[in-house]
Amino acid sequence: MTISTKLLGMASAGVLLAGQLALAPVASAAGPSMTEEGKKLAFSRKKGNCLACHAIAGGQAAGNIAPPLGAMQSRFKNKAELKAQIMDATVKNPESSMPPFGRHKILSGAEIDKVVEFVWSL
Amino acid sequence: MQNKLIGYVMILAVLLFGGLGTVQAAGAAKASNPEAAKVEKMIAVADKARKRAASVEGEWRDVGKMLKKAKAALAKGDYKTAKKLAAKAKSQGEMGYKQAVAQKDLKMPSYLKY
């Protein structure tokens, strides 16, 4: 990715966000664009690679090591609880094979927040 | 629109300072450059963290590569990149050490039934 395309992406994301804000001035920071970015991170093999183990609607060639991601809002009390699971699943279950995305800084804090938004929306 | 402008200015600034840095590093007075000395120290500290992890068989895959890149960036006078890489390498060295030490005593998984 060149700097110019990156800039373009950033600029267009900004325009998008601005547009949404204009339409719905009360929307929180966790708007659809954050969810969309979270999805990209979740699907990327080099980043979240959630599909390695979890089936997710819209994802191709998903693994089955862990439960499919869906109905998350009935499985976790709130986003904070979901985030804790993504940060380090071995806290709840020491034998979990899920990589500790937060504890081992596999994803940055900002990236995890986006992934949480996306997964919470499933 | 304003954001975009700030972005451009920042990129310009980075390019400018990066260029200056190169000139500085190329100069013979590298040793007396406090910024370079600081980055060098950071790299040394990170390498120590890497070795500490290795001593308990806990070194991670990319730490050595990060340090190599950090050294190359330092040589080019790109202190910002060098610092970022050194900090990341140090953090990964520490995490690898912690991970190995936490498992000092073998704990057999519960799914193996004896």
Next chain:
Amino acid sequence: MKHLLKKIAMLAVAGGIAASAQASPEADLEAFQKFFKKRFASVATEEYVNGVYAIDPIGRENWEAIEEFPPYEPFIDDGQAMWEKPFANGKTYKDCFADGPAIAGIYPLWDKKNGMVITLALALNKCREANGEKPLKYKKGPINDILSYLAYESRGLKTNVIIPKDDPRALEAYEKGKKFYYTRRGQLNFSCANCHLQNAGMNIRADTLSPALGHTTHFPVYRSKWGTVGTLHRRFTGCNKQVRAKPFKAQGEQYRNLEYFLTYMSNGLELNGPGARK
């Protein structure tokens, strides 16, 4: 506080938690093989020499087609030529390995004199060096030719790793290999066991995780991904890298001990190398 800890420790021992960490190799072997019997009840133990194809019927069809014209065959032929060609001093491998070429069955073995695990690859290089030849590289290249030949000649022998009771260092090496196997490594925090025991048979993306039982029987292995034959230690290296851990040296102490443990876990299974994998 101390009293409490003592009590907990005693309870743990009573509960068998601490006991399994220090179980005998025999007990480890039984638990390991029992695990797979339970998970894949319909798969016969001797089937595990076929690796993932023992449990993946679709992959198996492709694999059987590949095995009709084995990609490792030229390597066996080259290895035979190596085995027979005299060194510069006129001697051959046969002078080192009188029982050769079907010798893969006794490796890895415990070398009491040197206090270390000796693998077949290491023994081959010791032979070369004793005869004034340069050692071969341990992951890629010609070592795979001669290993392919020896594995082929050893087909049908049974895995029979021995941990001699008269040298406590042998058990120690085994224990180190076992510890390695169950230790989580790298940024992704996986142990060997996480994938090949706990989640054996499950899919990671579209790939089925192969069962640990039988892992050592078919090396060296032709991997389509490599486009060539590679050693067991090359495979260990790849696994470690995948979990983002720094791999250890091929034929270094860690991987030799790991091979000692892992091969012991397949005791009783037939050797069927060289193999072909995806």
